[in-house]
Amino acid sequence: MNLHQLAGGPFVWVAFAVFFIGLVVQTVRFFKMTSKNDAATPVLPAKPKAPEKIQERLGYEWDKLVKRYRRSVFHLHPLMSVATLIFHVLLFLVPIFLLAHNELFRISLGFGLPSFPDWLSDALAIIVLSVLGIFLFRRLFIKRVRIISGVYDYLILIITAAPFITGVMAYHKVFDYNKVLTAHMLMGELMLVLIPFTRLGHALFFVLYRVLIPGEYSFRKGSRRWNTGAGKVVARSR
Amino acid sequence: MGAEQKNTVDQNRINRILERQETRMKMYLSHCVHCSLCAESCFLYMSNNRDPKYMPSYKVINSLGKMYRKKGKIRMELLEDMKEIVWKSCVLCQRCYCPVGVDIPAMISLARSVCRSQGVFPGFDEAGNMESWL
Numbered sequence: 001m002n003l004h005q006l007a008g009g010p011f012v013w014v015a016f017a018v019f020f021i022g023l024v025v026q027t028v029r030f031f032k033m034t035s036k037n038d039a040a041t042p043v044l045p046a047k048p049k050a051p052e053k054i055q056e057r058l059g060y061e062w063d064k065l066v067k068r069y070r071r072s073v074f075h076l077h078p079l080m081s082v083a084t085l086i087f088h089v090l091l092f093l094v095p096i097f098l099l100a101h102n103e104l105f106r107i108s109l110g111f112g113l114p115s116f117p118d119w120l121s122d123a124l125a126i127i128v129l130s131v132l133g134i135f136l137f138r139r140l141f142i143k144r145v146r147i148i149s150g151v152y153d154y155l156i157l158i159i160t161a162a163p164f165i166t167g168v169m170a171y172h173k174v175f176d177y178n179k180v181l182t183a184h185m186l187m188g189e190l191m192l193v194l195i196p197f198t199r200l201g202h203a204l205f206f207v208l209y210r211v212l213i214p215g216e217y218s219f220r221k222g223s224r225r226w227n228t229g230a231g232k233v234v235a236r237s238r
Numbered sequence: 239m240g241a242e243q244k245n246t247v248d249q250n251r252i253n254r255i256l257e258r259q260e261t262r263m264k265m266y267l268s269h270c271v272h273c274s275l276c277a278e279s280c281f282l283y284m285s286n287n288r289d290p291k292y293m294p295s296y297k298v299i300n301s302l303g304k305m306y307r308k309k310g311k312i313r314m315e316l317l318e319d320m321k322e323i324v325w326k327s328c329v330l331c332q333r334c335y336c337p338v339g340v341d342i343p344a345m346i347s348l349a350r351s352v353c354r355s356q357g358v359f360p361g362f363d364e365a366g367n368m369e370s371w372l
């Protein structure tokens with residue numbers, strides 16, 4: 001087998017296996033480091049009742065929405081927030097609903113998901129790359145981002161961009177199609193493998209941190225707490 | 239500076255403190271996407287002319303982050319450099335907002351433990367400096 005065949009065959013399944021098993025392993029690690037939160041929840045004063053009349057109710061809900069927006073990072077940084085929201089949504093959607101990917105799934109697994117038309121996927125991939133361009137710009141030219149940026153941050157940006165750049169190149173037949181496609185498969189596989197174990201793991205841990213651990217900004221009441229000295233997962237005595 | 243400031247550091251003691259929470263803290267350090275969105279949520283950042291050095295992520299990267307990177311080889315000068323960050327640039331008010339859920343004050347707090355264990359903490363008797371720590 002040559003590299004092209006490896007990347008298009010066994011590597012795909014290895015990458016998916018590492019990706020899914022990695023996510024499970026990391027989730028289990030998190031559960032081992034936390035335990036059920038049995039601390040009493042403080043009793044908060046009852047919320048004022050929402051008005052019953054439909055017209056007042058609409059105004060009331062609108063006020064609530066405006067207040068929530070004012071307190072959020074969307075109000076503070078509208079451009080970055082919208083850009084990162086679009087970026088994250090598309091990061092999922094583009095590869096999952098890509099026609100070519102689903103055709104391959106249909107061939108190998110017998111089923112595939114519905115897909116976007118190719119022109120749409122192409123446009124969305126270019127949007128993803130543009131937002132990555134914005135991220136890069138921020139890192140390079142905005143002082144407060146620059147002083148917390150290092151080699152690793154740029155590496156993660158490149159790793160994220162690579163499958164999209166090579167994908168768009170393959171679709172438009174830029175350079176040698178087969179070579180670009182090999183690179184595309186390898187870069188996609190690399191990203192899958194890295195997600196559970198690196199910076200990209202924020203995708204999983206964002207949910208664990210902000211849904212399961214109680215806190216001022218958590219989305220739910222939170223059902224877990226960190227074990228005292230959530231240190232080494234394998235306890236070490238000294 | 240504590241009255242009986244030692245000049246050498248006790249690596250074992252530091253390691254023990256760092257290892258108490260190593261997995262959790264390393265997860266936070268690795269999952270912080272270095273986006274700077276936490277900046278405005280810190281009142282010290284806002285009230286110091288938006289000086290990036292008061293940004294929550296800057297403060298952890300340059301205190302606890304460095305401690306884990308230099309674990310086993312932490313020198314007194316390093317702790318002295320961090321003294322201002324961990325004791326003065328953050329008051330552990332726990333109001334910082336991070337979209338990813340990184341717990342900044344928990345990290346600063348551990349960095350404080352390390353510093354305190356080596357006698358690096360503000361002394362209110364520092365010559366003429368009382369005000370600056372209040």
Ligand code: HEM
Nearest residue numbers: 084088091135153156157160202203206271272273337338
């Ligand atoms: C939904 C919860 C998530 C939040 C709140 C979140 C937040 C962020 C933020 C604030 C950035 C900063 C961009 C920058 O300035 O560099 C970022 C970058 C990034 N996120 Fe997420 N993320 C989430 C989920 C995900 C998911 C599910 C993925 C999928 C793999 C992902 C992958 C990435 C990538 C690849 C980057 C760019 C890397 C970088 O710039 O360092 N994120 N994320």
Ligand code: SF4
Nearest residue numbers: 270271273274276336
């Ligand atoms: S602590 Fe959170 S908000 Fe601040 S830079 Fe890191 S990921 Fe971004």
Ligand code: SF4
Nearest residue numbers: 280328329331332334
């Ligand atoms: S805990 Fe520290 S970093 Fe967070 S908002 Fe308060 S002073 Fe700022």
